[in-house]
Amino acid sequence: MSDTDTDHEASGEEQSLRTPIVAVLGHVDHGKTSLLDRVRGSAVIEGEAGAITQHIGATAVPLETISEISGALVNPDDFDLPGLLFIDTPGHHSFSTLRARGGALADIAILVVDVNDGFQPQTLEAIDILKRTQTPFIVAANKVDTTPGWNPNENSPIQQSMEAQSDRAESRLNEALYEIIGQLSENDFSADMYWRVRDFQGNVGVVPVSAMTGEGVPDLLAVLMGLSQRYMKEAMAIDVTGPGAGTVLEVKDERGFGKTLDVVLYDGSVRTDDTIVVGGLNEPIVTQVRALLQPRPLAEIRTEKQFEKVPEVRAAAGVKIAAPDLDDAIAGAPVRVVRDQPVAEVVEEVQAELAGLEVETEEEGVVVKADTLGSLEAIADALAEAEVPVVRAEVGDVAPRDIAVASTANEPKHEVILAFNVDVLKDAERRANEQGVRLFESDVIYQLVEEYEEYVDEIERSQQ
Ligand code: GDP
Numbered sequence: 001m002s003d004t005d006t007d008h009e010a011s012g013e014e015q016s017l018r019t020p021i022v023a024v025l026g027h028v029d030h031g032k033t034s035l036l037d038r039v040r041g042s043a044v045i046e047g048e049a050g051a052i053t054q055h056i057g058a059t060a061v062p063l064e065t066i067s068e069i070s071g072a073l074v075n076p077d078d079f080d081l082p083g084l085l086f087i088d089t090p091g092h093h094s095f096s097t098l099r100a101r102g103g104a105l106a107d108i109a110i111l112v113v114d115v116n117d118g119f120q121p122q123t124l125e126a127i128d129i130l131k132r133t134q135t136p137f138i139v140a141a142n143k144v145d146t147t148p149g150w151n152p153n154e155n156s157p158i159q160q161s162m163e164a165q166s167d168r169a170e171s172r173l174n175e176a177l178y179e180i181i182g183q184l185s186e187n188d189f190s191a192d193m194y195w196r197v198r199d200f201q202g203n204v205g206v207v208p209v210s211a212m213t214g215e216g217v218p219d220l221l222a223v224l225m226g227l228s229q230r231y232m233k234e235a236m237a238i239d240v241t242g243p244g245a246g247t248v249l250e251v252k253d254e255r256g257f258g259k260t261l262d263v264v265l266y267d268g269s270v271r272t273d274d275t276i277v278v279g280g281l282n283e284p285i286v287t288q289v290r291a292l293l294q295p296r297p298l299a300e301i302r303t304e305k306q307f308e309k310v311p312e313v314r315a316a317a318g319v320k321i322a323a324p325d326l327d328d329a330i331a332g333a334p335v336r337v338v339r340d341q342p343v344a345e346v347v348e349e350v351q352a353e354l355a356g357l358e359v360e361t362e363e364e365g366v367v368v369k370a371d372t373l374g375s376l377e378a379i380a381d382a383l384a385e386a387e388v389p390v391v392r393a394e395v396g397d398v399a400p401r402d403i404a405v406a407s408t409a410n411e412p413k414h415e416v417i418l419a420f421n422v423d424v425l426k427d428a429e430r431r432a433n434e435q436g437v438r439l440f441e442s443d444v445i446y447q448l449v450e451e452y453e454e455y456v457d458e459i460e461r462s463q464q
Pocket of ligand 1 (some may be wrong): 027028031032033034035090142144145146209
């Protein structure tokens, strides 16, 4: 039995609902990483040994453990979901990279907002992405421990804000929470403060928390479970033993295995020796699974190898797949298991999915390079909105041939390369300097677009 099977064993029979996949988004420094760490930490403290399962790129927290953390807020008998699978890499960059057939890989999201800082550019960017992918989410109003008048160790953040409200007391926490609610409604979301789990009615729940002290985390998990149960039931009633479908998180060299894929599996299962089809740079790659690798349980990590081989993995799970011929595999691309279906048919499906991710290009425009298909698409969307044409959009580092394309543009404002989260090869940098091609680099989409727009303004002013 592999580690991942424990989720399904818990109820004593085959689960027909798979674990919801949860992503964490929000502005830089608002506490995404701390909140994930806190959830994992609480699970380790509250649960029995092995209460969480470390996956590749994700962490599974079973229902029993969530119920232990959340106490009376989560009665396991009310839920038929096995637990929650948290994607370990927070941020909307990884969120938009992790695509699934026809939508986002994550079923639900936590939007982290610093309660004292409110909505910031990346909060709005995240909301746009959540809207576009129609992903249900809750807001974690984080860092309540820093709000003036906050009483640690008294009542939970929610109780404190409820009491303040019923007393009509002036409370900085309540003010801040209402500000967030106002900002949500400006962005077309009706929001309700989350008072009691069973009364959670709004489209979006706002849960006050502190990733630092852990206060509010039980409530946050309870609301997440409620949201999953409510919105995701249909979507997650899948056959976790059917042919697997997943998304490539990363392509990595691994000693002894060569190029491997870190994959989040959102549907079905994958087994050793399965034939798989993976989205590649030029065309889909057809190969055979040599090994499925999972991290060793935390207690064993210090012994010899970091990974252990498992014979089968079922959705939802993060797994490392070792297989031949993975050199051209790309992050963000689909992975499909071939079982009882002609290979050619699956290849076609993968091709169609990749085509759906491709960016439309024009005869004249800027060159865009990005690290994954998802980010490429997100930048292309932002550029389309700003009415900036694109002549070439590709996954990969900035290479001399990109400079060659940019340098042949008819207008100076198109002699430009926008590079998102990729390296610029030495030769490319030299050629860009020689040929007067402007390079913009950033790992924040709105910054990239803003810097480019400022540059265009500059050019236009100098031409007047
Ligand atoms: P991220 O960039 O969104 O992943 O943010 P981090 O998790 O790295 O947090 C940014 C900073 O805020 C760090 O210094 C954290 O220690 C701090 N921080 C995060 N959550 C809290 C919180 O609930 N309370 C307080 N006081 N600080 C926090």
